[in-house]
Amino acid sequence: MEFQNLFPVWEQLSPKQQSRILGSVTLRRMEKGSLIHSGSGECAGLLLLKSGQLRAYILSEEGREVTIYRLFERDMCLFTASCILRSIQFDVSVEAEKDTEFWLIPAEVYKALMSESAPVANYTNELMASRFSDVMWLIEQIMWKSLDRRVASFLLEESALEESSELRVTHERIANHLGSHREVITRMLRYFQNEGMVQLSRGKILLVDRDALEKLQEGRTE
Amino acid sequence: MEFQNLFPVWEQLSPKQQSRILGSVTLRRMEKGSLIHSGSGECAGLLLLKSGQLRAYILSEEGREVTIYRLFERDMCLFTASCILRSIQFDVSVEAEKDTEFWLIPAEVYKALMSESAPVANYTNELMASRFSDVMWLIEQIMWKSLDRRVASFLLEESALEESSELRVTHERIANHLGSHREVITRMLRYFQNEGMVQLSRGKILLVDRDALEKLQEGRTE
Numbered sequence: 001m002e003f004q005n006l007f008p009v010w011e012q013l014s015p016k017q018q019s020r021i022l023g024s025v026t027l028r029r030m031e032k033g034s035l036i037h038s039g040s041g042e043c044a045g046l047l048l049l050k051s052g053q054l055r056a057y058i059l060s061e062e063g064r065e066v067t068i069y070r071l072f073e074r075d076m077c078l079f080t081a082s083c084i085l086r087s088i089q090f091d092v093s094v095e096a097e098k099d100t101e102f103w104l105i106p107a108e109v110y111k112a113l114m115s116e117s118a119p120v121a122n123y124t125n126e127l128m129a130s131r132f133s134d135v136m137w138l139i140e141q142i143m144w145k146s147l148d149r150r151v152a153s154f155l156l157e158e159s160a161l162e163e164s165s166e167l168r169v170t171h172e173r174i175a176n177h178l179g180s181h182r183e184v185i186t187r188m189l190r191y192f193q194n195e196g197m198v199q200l201s202r203g204k205i206l207l208v209d210r211d212a213l214e215k216l217q218e219g220r221t222e
Numbered sequence: 223m224e225f226q227n228l229f230p231v232w233e234q235l236s237p238k239q240q241s242r243i244l245g246s247v248t249l250r251r252m253e254k255g256s257l258i259h260s261g262s263g264e265c266a267g268l269l270l271l272k273s274g275q276l277r278a279y280i281l282s283e284e285g286r287e288v289t290i291y292r293l294f295e296r297d298m299c300l301f302t303a304s305c306i307l308r309s310i311q312f313d314v315s316v317e318a319e320k321d322t323e324f325w326l327i328p329a330e331v332y333k334a335l336m337s338e339s340a341p342v343a344n345y346t347n348e349l350m351a352s353r354f355s356d357v358m359w360l361i362e363q364i365m366w367k368s369l370d371r372r373v374a375s376f377l378l379e380e381s382a383l384e385e386s387s388e389l390r391v392t393h394e395r396i397a398n399h400l401g402s403h404r405e406v407i408t409r410m411l412r413y414f415q416n417e418g419m420v421q422l423s424r425g426k427i428l429l430v431d432r433d434a435l436e437k438l439q440e441g442r443t444e
Binding site: 060090117121125142147187 | 339347
């Protein structure tokens with residue numbers, strides 16, 4: 001995979017813009033566990049993931065963490081370059097959860113591109129809206145909490161009924177069971193998958209970590 | 223104040239774009255207390271506030287509320303037109319907290335403008351980044367700050383908005399702002415009263431010891 005194949009609006013850039021960005025990006029490798037961005041002030045640039053997995057989180061003054069979203073192959077990380085938008089007034093930290101390769105796009109190069117190119121600016125809008133949606137989902141989880149427990153309960157119940165850890169059930173069906181929406185359930189199951197509790201494949205849900213699901217169901221924390 | 227004076231990137235639009243947007247906006251008036259946008263699906267358009275005050279909030283399935291941000295004169299509300307960005311996957315409700323006048327910009331007009339104009343797209347980016355910052359602040363409040371500090375913050379903020387030490391606000395309403403229950407807020411306010419920070423009477427809260435509330439808000443102890 002080359003940078004050109006991963007950068008989302010590549011075809012809508014002029015040849016001059018393409019060569020400007022290609023001439024400035026650098027490919028970096030970070031080992032699992034390393035801190036890539038530590039919040040406050042820094043403005044290294046945007047990250048475009050070639051492979052691996054990153055976690056973005058916030059930190060309290062006392063050092064408590066909460067994950068706000070994760071990034072996978074092809075995802076772009078905006079908040080490691082918060083200086084490109086003056087209205088970004090918060091800090092996120094980013095660490096590698098797996099060995100990760102990414103291109104670093106210098107903040108000033110992206111900022112210049114964004115200011116002259118409507119496609120780049122609109123792509124950035126979609127990117128931010130997508131992270132915004134993650135964060136709003138997180139707020140709802142934190143505030144109302146109940147749905148994650150209800151989904152965990154449903155999965156454990158189904159598994160007991162079927163006497164199997166592999167459930168053949170659509171997200172639509174779970175939504176219908178719980179009086180929710182398919183999209184909401186899909187999002188929740190992806191979250192469960194990210195946490196290593198289930199594994200999703202076409203039409204199937206594999207329960208991987210039953211203990212974690214039971215803890216979640218009962219509202220226990222570690 | 224005319225639309226032209228309030229719309230942020232007016233000078234960067236072409237005469238054709240200016241007349242297209244001017245020909246499509248409508249000025250609306252909403253009374254204090256009215257619901258302007260009720261979440262799910264609707265995509266009326268963007269609001270540009272001429273005067274008044276709006277509150278954007280989310281609702282739990284059980285009907286509990288939490289305020290995510292407020293909008294004042296000159297502010298623009300993006301999430302009443304969430305269809306302009308496909309990555310916006312959450313619903314906010316918006317109500318008038320005071321008698322409010324705003325221009326309604328049809329979603330499809332704004333969307334077309336944004337897709338061709340880098341200045342409009344970049345302004346939209348700043349707008350979203352600004353709301354994003356509000357929401358990140360809220361997450362930090364919910365995650366790390368105890369309820370007493372949040373109630374103290376709310377009282378001080380209201381007092382600043384109303385330019386008065388006497389607040390006409392029900393306990394129910396404070397609960398809706400903070401995602402809590404009326405009973406919990408009543409108990410907290412009685413505790414504040416016992417500590418000499420406020421004085422409660424029917425439908426009113428008088429801020430008596432502002433210093434103590436500020437100390438509490440900042441988490442300082444004597």
